[in-house]
Amino acid sequence: MRQEVFVQFGQDREFALLVPAETAMSNADARRWLDDQFVANDCEPLRASGKVLTADKILSLAATVGPLRFADDAVFAHDFARASLAALGKPLVRVDVDAGAVTF
Numbered sequence: 001m002r003q004e005v006f007v008q009f010g011q012d013r014e015f016a017l018l019v020p021a022e023t024a025m026s027n028a029d030a031r032r033w034l035d036d037q038f039v040a041n042d043c044e045p046l047r048a049s050g051k052v053l054t055a056d057k058i059l060s061l062a063a064t065v066g067p068l069r070f071a072d073d074a075v076f077a078h079d080f081a082r083a084s085l086a087a088l089g090k091p092l093v094r095v096d097v098d099a100g101a102v103t104f
Contacts, residue, residue: 005081007095009067017081030086033079037061046100054087055102063097 003019025033034057037043043060045052052060061080062070070077084093090104 001091003081003085003091005084005093005095007062007070007077007080007097009097013067015067015070015077017077019078019081019085023078023082025082025086027086027089030083033083034058034061034087037080037083041065058084058087058093058095059097059100059102062095 001021003021003024005017005019006014007017008014031054034054038052038057038061041061041064043057043064046056046060047053058080065076070080081093084095085091088102088104092104094101094103096103
């Protein structure tokens, strides 16, 4: 089964990240990877309450690392896609950084 993540930075910068089913992460591994990356990249919670939902982590991480990280670091981009799909449990995820939205 084909799984895909789209990460969009403005109108002209979008990354389509294909994830073959055989490289899928478990939900627990995905959440751990997102937590580790959230901390390692000094991401900020999007909500004033400090509560961080999974979709918020994905959005904040994408915004913090920016398009250059996705363009220059294929391993990070692939792991980001794998973790996003597994943590959300969806086969298609769209991350629109400028709009502040994660849809699936």
